[in-house]
Amino acid sequence: MSEALHYHFDVDGASFANAGRASVETKKLLRxxxxxxxxxRSISVAMYEGEINMVIHAHGGDADVYITEDTIIIILKDVGPGIRNVEEAMKEGFSTAPENIRALGFGAGMGLPNMxxxxxxxxxxxxxxxxxxxxxxxxxxx
Amino acid sequence: MKISQVAEILNANVLTGEDMLDHEVHSACGSDMMSDVLAFVKDQGVLLSGLINVQVIRTLLMMDMNCVVFVRGKVPPAGIVDFAAENGVVVLQTALPMFESCGRLYCAGLGRKDQPEEAACECGCCSPAEGLNGNDHE
Structure with a gap:
């Protein structure tokens, strides 16, 4: 990936209102x-869900976008609690998000399945x- | 259907995006769960929501949707309207509840595969055949 374009974003875990900023910026770049x-649209939605997850569960993290001629790779990295059971987390409707997050429109157990x-x-x-x-x-x- | 018609059918206030009222929308989705919107919405359309936060606008941006209707008389704070304006999203606000808002738009033909002119809508206020007089249902 030596010739890849690389963009880095800090995902601010302190503010739910800021979640999604990296995805909006990435969308503009890709346009x-x-x-x-x-x-x-696929990249935007998946990355946005990932960002929301990082803010809800992991106090933020890093988002990196690598673009080559034939591939785009998004890497979302956090130092949060980790996922205890990935298979379970991949099921639609399964969520460990707290009630206050559901009240904000997320935590429906669609994050990883959407990604x-x-x-x-x-x-x-x-x-x-x-x-x-x-x-x-x-x-x-x- | 033009966004201006959506506003008319819902007796909605236009909070921002006056210059985009001529844009066409082809479907609508009513939801307070943004993850569901991200999962299931296919065509460019209108989002009706009773949820008010900035993530509603970001969800629209991700899905290439350009119009949101805040239902149940909820008024979004200026910061959210400004963010929508900066990103080319029309914000409408109606006193109608979610159920009736969706019903009116459906009756008027939005997002329907059948012919709305032939579809019987008995509410008397939103069928295209009856014209859009903007009266309340009561």
Whole structure:
């Protein structure tokens, strides 16, 4: 990935109101680069869900976007509590989000399923007590 | 359907986006759960919501939707309206509850695959055949 464009965003975990900023910025960047609207929407939704998750569960983290000619990779990394049971977390409707987050419109147990739905490949590396890194892959020449 | 018609059918105030009222919308979604909107909305459309926070606007941006209707008489704070304005999102606000708002738009043909002219809507205030007189249902 030596020739990849790389953009880095800090995901501020202190403020729910700021969650999604990196996704909005990434969406603008991808538009400027001429990426197709369908792929941009998929990336935006998946990254946005990831950002929301990082703010809800992990006090924020890092979002990195790598763009090559044929692939876009989003890496979301946090040092939060980790995901205890990934298989369970992938089920639609399963959520460990507190009630106050549901009142804000999230925590419906659609975060990880949405990320999977809106990516070509999703790789989760998580360890309880250490953190979670999620890679979202998009192949541009499908 | 134009956004101006959506506003008319719902007796809605236009809080921002006056210059976009001629834009067409083809579907609508009523939800307070943003994750559901992110999961299930397919076509560019209108979001009706009783939830008021900045993430509602961000959800619209992610989905390429350009109009939100805040229902049940809820008035969004200026910061949210400003954020919508900066990002080209029309914000409407209606006193109607969610159920009736969705019902009126559905009756008027928004997001329907059948022919709205032929569809029987008996409420008398929102069928295209009857014209849009903007009266309350009562």
């Amino acid at each position: 400027q680069l001429g990426v197709s609207p369908e792929i941009i 999977k739905r809106y990516s070509d490949e999703m790789h989760i590396d998580t360890k309880v007590g250490v953190g979670t890194t999620i890679e979202l892959w998009y192949h541009l020449n499908k």
